[in-house]
Amino acid sequence: MTNTTHLPTKPSRNWAIRQAGRVLDFVDQRITASNWVKHNARKAFPNHWSFWLGYIALFSLIMVFLSGVVLTLWFRPSMTPVVYDGAYAPLRSVEVSEAFASTLDISFEVRGCLLMRQVHYWATHVFIAAMAVHLLRVFFTGAFRTPRKLNWLIGLGLLVLGIVGGYTGHGLPDDLLSGTGLRVVEGGMLAIPIVGTYLSSFIFGGEYPGDDIVSRLYVLHVFLIPGLIVAPLIAHLILVRRQRHTHWGGAGKTNRNIVGSSFVVHIARAGGLMLIVFGVIVLMAATLQINPVWLWGPYDPAQVGAGSRPDWYMAFLDGALRLMPPWEIDVFGHELTFSVLVPAIVLPGAIVMALAIYPWIEQKIIGVEGDQHILDRPRNMPARTGLGVAFVVFYVLLWIGGGNDVLATVFHVPMNWVTQFLQISVVLMPPLAYSITKRICLGLQRRDRGKILHGRETGIIVVSPGGGFSELHLPLSRHDTYALTSHERPAPLEPGPEVDENGIPAPRQRWSKLRAWLSKVYLGDVIDQPTAEEIRAAHHDSQHERTAPPQVPVSERKLSNER
Amino acid sequence: MTDHSSPRWRLGPLTTQRADAGPRFTDVESGARRRARRHVAGLFAVATVLVITSVVFYFGVSDEAGRDINVGDLQISNLVLGLTLGLALLLAGVGVVHWSRALLTSTEVVEHRSSDDGGGSTREASGGAAKSSLLGRRRLIRAFLRGTLALLPLPTVVALRGLDPTPDEKHEHTAWAEGVRLLTDIGYRPIRASDLQVGAMVNVMPASLLDLPAEGPARLNERAKSPVVLVRMRPDELAPDEGRENWHVDGIIAYSKICTHAGCPVSLYEHTTHHLLCPCHQATFDLADNGAVVFGPATRTLPQLPLAVDDDGFLMAQSDFTEAVGPSYWEREA
Numbered sequence: 001m002t003n004t005t006h007l008p009t010k011p012s013r014n015w016a017i018r019q020a021g022r023v024l025d026f027v028d029q030r031i032t033a034s035n036w037v038k039h040n041a042r043k044a045f046p047n048h049w050s051f052w053l054g055y056i057a058l059f060s061l062i063m064v065f066l067s068g069v070v071l072t073l074w075f076r077p078s079m080t081p082v083v084y085d086g087a088y089a090p091l092r093s094v095e096v097s098e099a100f101a102s103t104l105d106i107s108f109e110v111r112g113c114l115l116m117r118q119v120h121y122w123a124t125h126v127f128i129a130a131m132a133v134h135l136l137r138v139f140f141t142g143a144f145r146t147p148r149k150l151n152w153l154i155g156l157g158l159l160v161l162g163i164v165g166g167y168t169g170h171g172l173p174d175d176l177l178s179g180t181g182l183r184v185v186e187g188g189m190l191a192i193p194i195v196g197t198y199l200s201s202f203i204f205g206g207e208y209p210g211d212d213i214v215s216r217l218y219v220l221h222v223f224l225i226p227g228l229i230v231a232p233l234i235a236h237l238i239l240v241r242r243q244r245h246t247h248w249g250g251a252g253k254t255n256r257n258i259v260g261s262s263f264v265v266h267i268a269r270a271g272g273l274m275l276i277v278f279g280v281i282v283l284m285a286a287t288l289q290i291n292p293v294w295l296w297g298p299y300d301p302a303q304v305g306a307g308s309r310p311d312w313y314m315a316f317l318d319g320a321l322r323l324m325p326p327w328e329i330d331v332f333g334h335e336l337t338f339s340v341l342v343p344a345i346v347l348p349g350a351i352v353m354a355l356a357i358y359p360w361i362e363q364k365i366i367g368v369e370g371d372q373h374i375l376d377r378p379r380n381m382p383a384r385t386g387l388g389v390a391f392v393v394f395y396v397l398l399w400i401g402g403g404n405d406v407l408a409t410v411f412h413v414p415m416n417w418v419t420q421f422l423q424i425s426v427v428l429m430p431p432l433a434y435s436i437t438k439r440i441c442l443g444l445q446r447r448d449r450g451k452i453l454h455g456r457e458t459g460i461i462v463v464s465p466g467g468g469f470s471e472l473h474l475p476l477s478r479h480d481t482y483a484l485t486s487h488e489r490p491a492p493l494e495p496g497p498e499v500d501e502n503g504i505p506a507p508r509q510r511w512s513k514l515r516a517w518l519s520k521v522y523l524g525d526v527i528d529q530p531t532a533e534e535i536r537a538a539h540h541d542s543q544h545e546r547t548a549p550p551q552v553p554v555s556e557r558k559l560s561n562e563r
Numbered sequence: 564m565t566d567h568s569s570p571r572w573r574l575g576p577l578t579t580q581r582a583d584a585g586p587r588f589t590d591v592e593s594g595a596r597r598r599a600r601r602h603v604a605g606l607f608a609v610a611t612v613l614v615i616t617s618v619v620f621y622f623g624v625s626d627e628a629g630r631d632i633n634v635g636d637l638q639i640s641n642l643v644l645g646l647t648l649g650l651a652l653l654l655a656g657v658g659v660v661h662w663s664r665a666l667l668t669s670t671e672v673v674e675h676r677s678s679d680d681g682g683g684s685t686r687e688a689s690g691g692a693a694k695s696s697l698l699g700r701r702r703l704i705r706a707f708l709r710g711t712l713a714l715l716p717l718p719t720v721v722a723l724r725g726l727d728p729t730p731d732e733k734h735e736h737t738a739w740a741e742g743v744r745l746l747t748d749i750g751y752r753p754i755r756a757s758d759l760q761v762g763a764m765v766n767v768m769p770a771s772l773l774d775l776p777a778e779g780p781a782r783l784n785e786r787a788k789s790p791v792v793l794v795r796m797r798p799d800e801l802a803p804d805e806g807r808e809n810w811h812v813d814g815i816i817a818y819s820k821i822c823t824h825a826g827c828p829v830s831l832y833e834h835t836t837h838h839l840l841c842p843c844h845q846a847t848f849d850l851a852d853n854g855a856v857v858f859g860p861a862t863r864t865l866p867q868l869p870l871a872v873d874d875d876g877f878l879m880a881q882s883d884f885t886e887a888v889g890p891s892y893w894e895r896e897a
Contacts, residue, residue, distance in 0.1 A: 044674040079780075087632035108632045112621060114641045115648075180827060183787075184843060187825030190892040197892050202728035208787055208826075211780040244676060258674045265667045272659030279653025286645020289638070301787030302748060302766065302820065304828045306842045321825060321860060322844045328862035328891060337891040339860045340825060373676060405845060415845060416858055 046247035046260035050137045054240075055270055057130035059277040061162075061229070063123035068222065070116045076102040077218035079174065079211040088294050096174075096298035099214045103173040103293055118285035124166045126281055128313045131159045135355075139388050142376035143246045146369075149359045151239040154232045156355055161229050163313050168221040170311055174214055177291075179299030180308050182213060184321070188344030191337045209301055249374040250483040258373075309403060319401025320347050323423050365518045367493045379448075380487050382441035383522040389437040390430035397426045438525065445527035448484050451476060453530050453538035475539060485529055493519040589665045599665040606658030613651035617644055734895075735887045737769070737789040739868060744770040745793060745817070745878045753877040756812050759795040762834040767791040767817065769880070788888060790820035790828060791868055793878070794850055796837060804853045810869040812878060817868040818854050819888040822846055824861035826890045839865070862891065 012018050078098040084091050086101065087108040096104075106113045135155060138144050144152035171178045186208045189200045205212035244258050253259045261269070296305060310318050320343030327338040362384065363369075378385040400407065401422045408415035455473035462470055476484070495516035499505055506512070530538070589596045620643050744753050748766035751773060759765065769789050775781040798814040810816065818839070820828045827843035837851035846861035848854045854865030866888050869881035887895055 042672070042674060044672040047671075088634075089631050108637060111640070112644055114637060115645050118641070118645075180843065183827055184825045187827075187890040190826075190890045193893050197730035197734065197894060198728050201730040202723075202726060205726065207733050207780075207784040209780070209783060211783070244674070252673070256676050258676060259671050262668065262670075262672045265663055268659055268663040268667060272656045272661075272663060275652050275656030275659060277656075279649050279651070279656055282645050282649030282652060284649075286642050286649055294634075301783065302768070302790035302828055304830055304842055306831060308827075308842055318844070324860050326856060326860050326862040333896075334893050335891040335895045336893070337862060339862050340890065344825075405842070419845065419859075 040263045043244075043263050044258040044260040045263070045266035046245050046258060048248060050141070051245065052273060053130055053134040053137050055273055056277055057127055057134055058233075058237075059274045060123045060126040060130055060281060061233070062274075063278055063281050064120060064127055065226065067116045067120040067123060068226075070113070071106065071120055072222055074102060074106045074110055074113065075099070075172070075218075077172065077215045079214050091294060091297070094298065097214065099172060099174040100293070100298045103175070107292075107294065115282075115285055118288075118290050119281055120169075121290045122284040122288070123281045124162075124169065125312065126277070126284075128159070128162045128166060131155070131162055132313075135159060136388065136392070139358075140378045140385060141246070142372065142381060142384065144359045145372040146359075146363065147243055147371050148239075148246075151236060151243070152359055153356055154236045154239070156352065157232055158229060158236065160352060161225055161232075165221060165225040165229065166311060167314060168217045168225060171217045172214060172221060173291075173293045174299050175291075175293035176296040176299050176303060176305055177293075177308060179209065179301065180304050181310050181314075182209065183301065184310075184318070184344075187340055191340035192345060193331070193334070193336055193341075209299075244373075246373050246375050248377075248483075249486045251479040253374070255371070255373050307405060307409075309406070312399070315402030316395055316398040317344060317348060317402075319398040319404070319422075320344075322404055323398065323401045323419065323426060325423070362522075364515065365493075365522050366490055367519065368488070368490050374487070376487065379441040379444040381522075382438040382445075382525060385441050386434040386437040390434040393433040394426065394430045397422055397429060401426075442525060442527055449527055449530055452481055452484055453535060481535075489526065489529065490523055492516070492523040587665070587669055590669070596666065599661065603658050603662045603666070606654045606661065610651045610655040610658065613647045613654070617647035617651065620644060620647065730894075734889070734892065737883055737888060738771040738775070738785045739769050739789060739791075739880045739883045740771065741880065741882050742873065743880045744873065745791070745870075745880070746770050746772075748790065754793070755876050756815055756872060756878060759793070759815055761795050761797055761814065763795050764832040764834070765793040766820065766830075767793045788821065791817045792820045792829065792832065792839060792850075793817050794832065794834075794837075794839075796834070796851060800837065800851050802852055807853065807867065807869070810867060810881070812870050812872055815870060815878065816850060817870050817880075818848070818850060819866040819868065819884060821889040822861060823856075823863040823865060823888075824859070824890060829865065 012021070076098045080098050081095050082098050082101050084094050084096045084101050084104065086092070086104055088104055091104065103117075106117055108114070138152065138155070167181070171182050186200050186204065189203070190196045192199060200208065203213070203216070204210045205216070245260070247253055247258055247260065260266070309315060321340065324339045324343045327342075329336050329338065376384075378388075401419070404418045404422060405415055407413075408418045411418075455475035458472045458474050460472040462472055464470065493516050496506055496509075496512045498509060589599050620640075624640060745767045746753055746769070748768050751768065751770075753770070754765065754767070767790070768786065769791075772782060772785050772789065775785060793815065794817075795813075795815045798811070801811060801814060801816065803810065820830065822829045822841040822843065824841065824844055824846045827841050829839050829841040829846070829848065831840040831842055832838075832850075833840070837849055838857060839848045839850055839854075841847070841859070841861075844860055846859035847857050848861070848865045849857045850865075854867055856862070856864060866884045866886050868884055871879055871881045873879045
């Protein structure tokens, strides 16, 4: 048995550790797990706060599952009307659905279950938010590039499934708010040309609202979607494990190695973070009330509460519905309602599609082949960062639009102004955000260049004998200089020759030109990194500076640095 | 991969050596190490106490709160349970992280990325395997196999037909018809014209709703389609379109409550402007002007229900709506 774990020569004095060792031996002789342990013990796990975002999503999902299982023990997914006769006096003798009555029972009569309901709800919010921020981290640092494109797609799918899972759960308690949400979903389905009415009929089992939807949502929510989430989640984790994590460039960190904590330390930190995420979610559930359905009341399709809004992760779609101008056309006697179709169906589809194909498009434009394991600093990819920020601005504006009535109330401005302001902003702000972000990135690149050439500012002002003031700069360490300069600077692609050597026009000329133009947009604007000569020259100056600061005023010196 | 041959940004071999973060305070100072150990142990101890408190509280509080629950009490119980459990988890987590940061090793490991390239591409390998298995030989067999596989899901899809997804023409009609009385939404009482002041607004349902079976979803479906907003304004404030002049009773008018945008019940009425606002997406309709859209994303006017008074003096409908209510859909008459 070569795989047997060897007992330490000196058995531990701790009884528990000795026993644990024996258990490990027992297991190991049957499944030879020591290979797995040995294999993992040599692995490195890069350290950066942003690498934990995915973990937060994973841990909050565990919390969603745990609390969700508890809730299924009491929830009755049925729309059969019953007369409520529970502990909550204000709704007693009101006719409600069984789903709503059991939600009230969970909240009021099963001890500790209100906490579980709120844990379930808050954990969902944290889950989706963590996934979204994780996605942004991956986007802005370029972690989606080869070989991680497939994992980018899987992650995107998980985000969509998470949102669908959240929304199907939102519809379950059959309260006024969840019913209103379903009604808007029905409106969105009806807007789909040709199949819209069939789809609505299919999902609601005939006319809206029918008495099927809660039990159907329940099957989706507790069975189908969790299953659909778990499978790609495992694939996501396996791929991360196989491809190993990316890391930030720097001294000793290359495209061919991984530098980071050891396995045991990493597992300890991940375990600690898991407990912290659990703790924070439970504290949120304890202190922040969420979805008090007894205040909304049971669903009645003839009623709606003022200020009805969906959960935050659906708010961008609701905002799009509110901001879309009224636009309907007549297609051979049929109605095509763009004012619903575009925001409810086309927009989410287009966003997911754009995110899905982005890695491939970027690779075509940049033209860099091969595996990329070193992350980009966002400033070094100004166009990508700009696009990302433009998208975030677009999303946030729609999201704000989802609460235009609340904004109008809070700021005491006419709601129509808020809506019109947002309608204009949604068109104008993203390009503006792109341009500003790109400028900021270039500014930061220039700052890096300045740092490499002249060192970092010390805050020490020196008065020269001539009366001039200047600030002392200390040169960066070699490690820091390397970290700031080691990234790649791919050159923009050139369009291919218009004719080949025999004078025959090259095929796909237009595509080649478009690609070259995009490539120039992506990579053309760049602050040159200093060359070795420049650094040597600058350092020579600064040596000079420190012994005898120059006699020029600081403003002039700064200008001369810029060249 | 880093291309060191490009001269544009080449800096020369500055360094590829890793920067060492240096020892931590707890590595050199035995006092600090002891303190850190005490802190970690303390955090775990407090967490344990909190978990036990949580359980004790769960059983300790009387179950005999009576039939009426006091929401305030419930929230305090929720708060205590959640705070104890949440803090226990949080402190335990902080303890583990502190332990790992202060006491576990801080040295970084370097691992070399192994390339998964097993020589030759997977495509070649699988192509070779397919070839050697003679899979590629029989075109006819493959064609039939493809056909079978393509048709396999069909029986399942056909079985879904049992759900009967045909929308029929239910969208186009509501429970309103000639002579159907207007009932108040709450209490289902008939309404006389004299019951309404100028400026008043009442939510209304058709009396025929009560003829529908109480079992099953029929009534609920009708409540989703037939609700009506009844409003009274001065007759001279109305500007009825041609053909709608006699649809009101002394300035009492009725409109479908279902928004023509996404189907929410339009319910915020401002009687000075005669505007009816949908709280979902703020589509705004002018009831004095035949339900015309004055703001927001709705594309069509709100359908109007023609009103009359029956022999007993109660308000009734002259007919069903003259168009389908609710959001636009493909088959709707444009």
